[in-house]
Amino acid sequence: MSDLATMQAIAELVPMGSRVLDLGCGDGALLDYLHSTRNCTGYGIEIDDANVLACVKRGVNVIQLNLDEGLALFDDASFDVVLQIDTLQHLRNAEVMLRETARVGRLGIVAFPNFAHWPNRLSVLLGRMPVTRRLPYQWYDTPNIRVGTHADLRELALHNGLKVLDSFGIQEGRSVRFAPNLLAGTSVFLFTR
Amino acid sequence: MTLIVQSQSLHFDEPLLLQSGKSIHDYDLTFETYGTLNTDKSNAVLVCHALNASHHVAGVYANTDAKIQEKSTGWWDNMIGPGKPVDTDHFFVIGINNLGSCFGSTGPMHINPDAKKIYGADFPVVTVEDWVNAQALLMDKLGIKVLAALMGGSLGGMQALSWTLQYPDRVRHAVVIASAPNLTAENIAFNEVARRAIVTDPDFHEGHFYDYGVIPKRGLRIARMIGHITYLSDDVMNAKFGRQLKQSLGLDAAVKVNSQAGAYNYSTLDVEFQIESYLRHQGDKFAEYFDANTYLLITRALDYFDPARQFGGDLTKALAIAKAKFLLISFTTDWRFSPSRSRELVKALLDNNHDVSYAEIDAPHGHDAFLLDDPRYTSIVRSYFDSILNEISLKVAA
Numbered sequence: 001m002s003d004l005a006t007m008q009a010i011a012e013l014v015p016m017g018s019r020v021l022d023l024g025c026g027d028g029a030l031l032d033y034l035h036s037t038r039n040c041t042g043y044g045i046e047i048d049d050a051n052v053l054a055c056v057k058r059g060v061n062v063i064q065l066n067l068d069e070g071l072a073l074f075d076d077a078s079f080d081v082v083l084q085i086d087t088l089q090h091l092r093n094a095e096v097m098l099r100e101t102a103r104v105g106r107l108g109i110v111a112f113p114n115f116a117h118w119p120n121r122l123s124v125l126l127g128r129m130p131v132t133r134r135l136p137y138q139w140y141d142t143p144n145i146r147v148g149t150h151a152d153l154r155e156l157a158l159h160n161g162l163k164v165l166d167s168f169g170i171q172e173g174r175s176v177r178f179a180p181n182l183l184a185g186t187s188v189f190l191f192t193r
Numbered sequence: 194m195t196l197i198v199q200s201q202s203l204h205f206d207e208p209l210l211l212q213s214g215k216s217i218h219d220y221d222l223t224f225e226t227y228g229t230l231n232t233d234k235s236n237a238v239l240v241c242h243a244l245n246a247s248h249h250v251a252g253v254y255a256n257t258d259a260k261i262q263e264k265s266t267g268w269w270d271n272m273i274g275p276g277k278p279v280d281t282d283h284f285f286v287i288g289i290n291n292l293g294s295c296f297g298s299t300g301p302m303h304i305n306p307d308a309k310k311i312y313g314a315d316f317p318v319v320t321v322e323d324w325v326n327a328q329a330l331l332m333d334k335l336g337i338k339v340l341a342a343l344m345g346g347s348l349g350g351m352q353a354l355s356w357t358l359q360y361p362d363r364v365r366h367a368v369v370i371a372s373a374p375n376l377t378a379e380n381i382a383f384n385e386v387a388r389r390a391i392v393t394d395p396d397f398h399e400g401h402f403y404d405y406g407v408i409p410k411r412g413l414r415i416a417r418m419i420g421h422i423t424y425l426s427d428d429v430m431n432a433k434f435g436r437q438l439k440q441s442l443g444l445d446a447a448v449k450v451n452s453q454a455g456a457y458n459y460s461t462l463d464v465e466f467q468i469e470s471y472l473r474h475q476g477d478k479f480a481e482y483f484d485a486n487t488y489l490l491i492t493r494a495l496d497y498f499d500p501a502r503q504f505g506g507d508l509t510k511a512l513a514i515a516k517a518k519f520l521l522i523s524f525t526t527d528w529r530f531s532p533s534r535s536r537e538l539v540k541a542l543l544d545n546n547h548d549v550s551y552a553e554i555d556a557p558h559g560h561d562a563f564l565l566d567d568p569r570y571t572s573i574v575r576s577y578f579d580s581i582l583n584e585i586s587l588k589v590a591a
Contacts, residue, residue, distance in 0.1 A: 019546065041546070043543065043549070049552075049554075049555075049569050052550075052552050052573070053569070053572055053573055053576060055550065056520070056550055056552075056573055056576045056577050056580070057576045057579070057580070059580045059583075060550075061548055061549060061550050062550045062551070062552075063539060063543075063549070063550070063551045064551055064552050064553045065553075073536060073539065073540050073543065074543070075544070078543075078544075
């Protein structure tokens with residue numbers, strides 16, 4: 001989900017000048033973009049050696065940590081925004097990390113692939129797991145250990161007592177406000193404690 | 194191309210007030226430099242050494258015997274030099290020998306100008322902060338107001354960190370590797386065992402062994418042996434030595450079990466296992482060149498370092514004053530300066546909103562990993578110094 005349009009759509013949700021924590025920041029592209037276009041400061045968290053190196057190359061602050069070990073390093077409400085962009089689906093403790101995101105950030109933003117997007121539904125209806133641009137993996141080698149839908153994430157957020165401030169889908173870099181659970185490949189939630 | 198280097202010394206008459214309240218005057222600081230200082234003096238990098246290293250960071254000393262020349266390779270030559278991760282084609286790198294050491298700068302084996310005799314045990318206790326103050330005086334003499342970077346591993350990392358607190362306006366970047374905000378009780382305990390080994394050696398003579406023409410080598414050997422164990426990981430030691438017997442070295446497994454060479458000697462005194470032989474060799478080598486009083490002084494400096502102490506143990510408060518950007522690196526199998534200690538530093542830096550990047554390298558070599566080549570480690574350092582270089586050239590352009 002590194003395409004520019006999607007990155008811009010996410011960035012627009014981040015208030016100017018925010019102190020940002022990006023959980024699973026990849027190569028640091030989003031933080032770099034937030035820094036240069038929205039005057040944000042902050043840190044990325046990454047587990048992967050190559051991504052950590054990529055961040056250092058870009059001059060993006062990166063902390064090498066395994067998110068499945070929790071966010072003990074960070075105090076309550078110590079960041080304006082905590083981002084979890086395409087990270088949730090890789091985490092063993094996805095629910096804990098959702099709560100942690102809300103604890104550490106005054107605003108949490110989660111984006112992840114929406115399994116209920118219609119092409120996925122169609123694929124399953126035809127008896128096969130979907131392999132798409134958004135979910136390009138075969139079922140047996142996918143790094144996505146959590147598969148959920150836009151509707152599922154809303155349930156999980158409410159179940160954990162989080163206040164959903166906004167939610168929508170992103171498809172082809174555009175916001176999808178109408179029936180996002182059906183019409184968007186990416187689900188986005190803004191929430192707070 | 195081999196980098197041929199020379200060490201230099203500068204003399205300081207003025208007394209340097211030490212943390213203990215004592216002072217030292219008429220002392221020398223020995224150092225080496227690599228690369229060229231640019232015109233606006235913005236590319237200087239100071240490398241701080243750990244327990245048993247020196248100012249001789251990179252390159253070799255000229256010698257007509259190639260073998261001797263090769264043997265004189267600097268202790269961080271894999272990291273620093275022309276084309277290396279810290280590239281001396283672009284950076285002006287300084288290695289400095291700390292006060293109290295035994296490689297050139299004034300130490301306990303030198304003459305105390307007040308008493309007109311060898312310092313020995315009378316050499317004042319020096320701390321990390323004292324070393325940093327002395328290093329700053331040397332930077333003054335070299336005309337370097339601001340360092341592009343401070344860099345060090347282990348005790349060297351403590352000095353780099355301390356620079357950012359003592360001279361926050363003189364440090365742009367601090368690269369702190371395999372280090373800690375202070376020593377744990379276990380760590381102090383290891384130091385104490387090493388010190389007791391030296392002090393209880395009959396040749397120690399209360400630290401004035403120079404007067405007796407002897408060296409407390411037995412103590413030094415044991416100090417080095419225990420130190421060496423703690424710098425390695427269990428896995429690496431097993432991989433390297435396992436339960437291999439000294440006399441069966443090089444024989445294959447079947448021969449070892451069946452032949453005389455593979456049999457135990459049933460002796461408590463002989464070197465039986467290969468690891469014993471290795472440790473004894475390391476100890477012997479060390480006792481030939483390292484000063485006993487220096488070992489006591491440097492381990493004490495390690496014990497005392499604790500910048501949070503004057504802030505009631507609050508590391509976040511202690512690091513508030515820093516202005517540098519930080520790169521921290523730790524190694525997963527380092528149990529002497531474990532990743533959790535580096536994470537404490539990361540947390541304190543985060544709390545202060547300081548710029549910090551942190552890499553935790555999954556290397557098998559224990560604490561020693563900071564001196565070894567691991568592409569994940571060296572490429573992070575290289576990239577970080579590339580970004581420092583970009584900053585410098587942007588500033589020149591502007």
